Amino acid sequence: MAHNGTVPDLPDAATKPPEGIVLPPRDIRAIIEKTAGYVARNGPVFEDRIRDKEQGNPKFSFLAPGDAYAAFYHWRLSEVRSGRGSAVSAGRAGGSAPLPDKAKGPERPPDFVFSARMPHISAQDLEVVKLTALHVARKGKSWMTALSQREGRNYQFDFLRSAHSLHPFFQRLVDQYSLLLQTGPEAQKAEQARIQALQANVQDRFRALTMAKKRAEYAKFEHTQKQKKEELEEAERIAYAQIDWHDFVVVETVLFTDADDHAELPPPTTLADLQSASLEQKAMMSLARPDMRIEEAMPTDDMAGYAYSDPYHPAVAPPLLPYSPAPPAASTPPATSTSPAPQPVPGKPPMRIRQDYVPRAQQRAQRAQTALCPNCGQQIPLTELDNHLRIELLDPEWKKQQAKATARSATTNLGGTDVAANLKRLRARTDGATSDAVAEAATRPQGKDMSVQEQIRLIHAKAGRG
Secondary structure: EEOOEEOOOOHHHHHHOOOOOOOHHHHHHHHHHHHHHHHHHHOHHHHHHHHHHHHOHHHHEEEEEEEEHHHHHHHHHHOOOOOOHHHHHOOOOHHHHOOOOOOOOOOOOOOOOOOOOOOOOOOOHHHHHHHHHHHHHHHHHHHHHHHHOOOOOOOHHHEEEHOOOOHHHHHHHHHHHHHOOOOOOOOHHHHHHHHHHHHHHHHOOHHHHHHHHHHHHHHHHHHHHHHHHHHHHHHHHHHHHHOOOOOOOOHHHHOOOOOOHHOOOOOOOHHHHHOOOOHHHHHOOOOOOOOOHHHHHOOOOOOHHHHOOOOOOOOOOOOOOOOOOOOOOHHHHOOOOOOOOOOOOOOOOOOOOOOOOOOOOOOOHHHOOEEEEEOOOOOEEEEOOOOHHHHHHHOOOHHHHHHHHHHHHOOOOOOHHHHHHHHHHHHHHHHHHHOOOHHHHOOOOHHHHOOHHHHHHHHHHHHHOO
């Protein structure tokens, strides 16, 4: 006997353990009863084997000494060894898993092979679907794949997509044509079976009526089951509707004005027009544009608002200011702004402002302090001066070799420091220490004693050109 078709019935002795023993659930009791019977017949080695094999199975946790159902298992094991077992522990047919109950209701009739429910389709679409299904049945699935790729933009062949509403009907037609076009021994057997079924209908005029009656009974049974399911869904919907939905927040209110009443709208479309419309007409009536893919969209479509009309002009870098030591931070307290802080934009996180930010121009101005190297005459940062002197003093000949290499590659024989010294000497000579007429004419202010033409004439005379 089975209990609810899943768990075998247990004897009353197994359901009345001594006091102090926890009674496990019925399915666990059936497993304990079977395990106790096997252990009683095969010995403790079988118990150790089950414990190792089912170590991670919670249904066999009673084999652990500290489990709550371990006492019940040991009690049943002792009862089975004493001869007070049951059919389950003995391993007879009563303890085996019962077969599932047969489904209630009439037997399901065989499905129609050469019949498919006709969808709402226009005559043009029906002819295209039938002809395409015939060619697919003849040439195979590869031909259909090539056709769908070639006619991907043709609305007339949208039924080739698996998500289309006409695709199941198209697939049924392909299966029917494939059965009729098959060749070979199996196809011949199927054809003979169909011929015999037709001959049986001719010989027995009431055979078709009997089959129709069975099919009607099954259809009635399906309708009853569907009605019960709908009643359960309706009860669930009513229970869902009984929830208090008055606790809500009004986000926005849609207002209909007089302009909406006088707006020119297309006439309403009837259901018959929609069902009889072709695929091309349905595509034209659709608001979406499936033929406009993302990569084929025009530059002015939807993304025009994101384009910038002004070209990018790189900012001119500000001139570097001469170095001036920055005053200590403690002596210049930060200036406080009297203007109120800007309010954050709704929907955006508040802006984080760094208090210790230093502009890049100021960072470039605040250079490291340098010193003049006594050996090479270059400006070296104070932090690198010791290391620079140490490298130069390692080899005295290195300075001579470097000077020779610099002299060979230089375009002039005057270095940076020599040029500055020569300019200073030239300035001293033009200050009145010499009586050079050319220098006096070049340094004398214009319009003080003579005109510009006279100064130029004097310079030419001194040079021997006059």
